Amino acid sequence: DYCKPCPPSAECSDNTALATIGVPAGYWRASPSSAVLTACRDFGGDRAGEARCAGNERGAKQASRRLEEAGSDEYCAPGFTGPECQLCAAENHYLVDGDECKECAPRGAAAGRIAGIVLGLCVACGLTVWAYSMTAWRKKTFIGPLLRFADRSVKYYVGGGMTAKVKILFGFYQISTVLSSTYSARLPDKYTGWTDKLANAISIDWSGFILPEQCLGYGERLVVSALSPVVLIALLMGTGIALRLHVWRTASPRPKLWAEAALGLLDLTPAGLVLIFCFVPSISASIFRSWSCQAYTISPPNEPLEQVSYMRQDASVECGTEDHESITDVAVGFIVLWPVGSLVLFTSLLAACYKPLQAKSPNALTRATAFLHREYEKTWYWWEAVELARKLVLTGFVLLIPEKNAFLRLVVATLVCSCYAVVLAVVRPYKRVEDDVLAVATSLALLLLFLGTNWTTIFLGIEERSGTDDADAVLGFGSLNGIVDTMIVLVVFALVFFLIGAVVAARRVAKVPTVRLVSTKQPPELSIGTGITWHL
Helix, strand or coil, rough: CCCCCCCCCCECCCCCCCCHECCCCCCCCCCCCCCHHHHHECCCCHHHHHHHHHHCCCCCCHHHHHHHHHHHHEEEECCCEHHHCCEEECEEEEEECCEEEEEEHHHHHHHHHHHHHHHHHHHHHHHHHHHHHHHHHHHHHHHHHHHHHHHHHHHHHHHHHHHHHHHHHHHHHHCCCCCCHHHCCCCCHHHHHHHHHHHHCCCHHHHHHCCCHHHCCCHHHHHHHHHHHHHHHHHHEEEEEEEHHHHHHHHHCCCCCCHHHHHHHHHHHHHHHHHHHHHHHHHHHHHHHHCEEEEEECCCCCCCEEEEEEEEECCCCCCCCCHHHHHHHHHHHHHHHHHHHHHHHHHHHHHHHHHHHHHHCCCCCHHCCHHHHHCHHHHHCCHHHHHHHHHHHHHHHHHHHCHHHHHHHHHHHHHHHHHHHHHHHHHHCHHHHHHHHHHHHHHHEEEEEEEEHHHHHHHHHHHHHCCCHHHHHCCCCHHHHHHHHHHHHHHHHHHHHHHHHHHHHHHHHCCCCCCCCCCCCCCCCCCCCCCCCCCC
């Protein structure tokens, strides 16, 4: 009866209907009844999206017939299928460089490589610790210089209080690299390219490292990712107990067996806590991504919105189906194990340390858990649990907000970052003033990142509905790159500004006359021995 404007990025010749609009190479749509064209991602290749998504530039009648038969796969080049043509049509094949399919390796060989790598790492770490403990080797010709260099590095690391600084920067990195995967932020490749590579480098997804992701279903990958660090930590704890019991056998008189086993457990507790600190955000994010779905419109314009959704981490699984529910059922169990379990573990250990820390009478437990509380003031010794809760909320729990309300995730993250930065500035939980400044700086930098992501989401929403001119008029930016560049410049400026402030503050504090330790340049922490109630 009447004509409508051609959908954005589509090609409309004479006598074109919605089902027969021309879809150019590099674009894909979920249904012939949809007017929304999706740009196919490159997935690391050079214009790979155009190679996979061949488009539909042929006669209207011929296109209509083929679309009825093939559906959305009509827009895919031969050998590709699925949303955005990102799946290989052949079984047991995976996508390489965004436009090529290769056959998957046998799973048995991949499992063997995983076991070999883990065993090799354990042996290498054990040999390194053993060699470092050999004091007489410092004088040897070959290994001596390396051990002396390690001694100097440890001295400077401890003296500079680097543990707190590394933890702060690592937490900033863990959150900043999940903008695209957790918050559905559509950012340029120049940002997501290197952040995704960094995120994959620190991820504990051994299955994806050894065997390509499309060669394993997401449920299987999730099981491997969540259980492999549990096995590694259990091996560490078992090793500590075994070493203690080995010494116990030759001791005379022998102490109680259970007490010696408990000390063995505490011996390697610091290493276990470091592993949990490093990997719990990435593992938790992987667990919560079981609910992360990419939605595509299948309904015609001016009709009630209908969408079909596929898992972002496994495009072969349609969200809401039985296959997807089986994955989310497994994920619920792992939520109890990792996000909730790690938070309960940290809180319980810190609660058990309350009386010894307040009384300044350290025991075996406070020494084993020093990684959690050593850099904080006595009043705020439990702050590590708060920091872990913040990271879990920003990297995982926000994914429980439905995909259709993805912008609400950004609102929640912005509010969390704002409140956390204010609280940090008020309570100043760290012992070192430069650590307080660095923590506030990274929190403000995260706030700027989330504000910038808010701008990009609003910009793209206005651009898709009204065009670039209206987006420029509302936000003052004519392109997405302009927003991202501004965001990066502001973040770098904030970090540099506060870094300079931290150095200046640390130098001022160092000039205040007081008794300080030579090793750390900080006031000594005097402890009270067993049976003593006060000291001068």
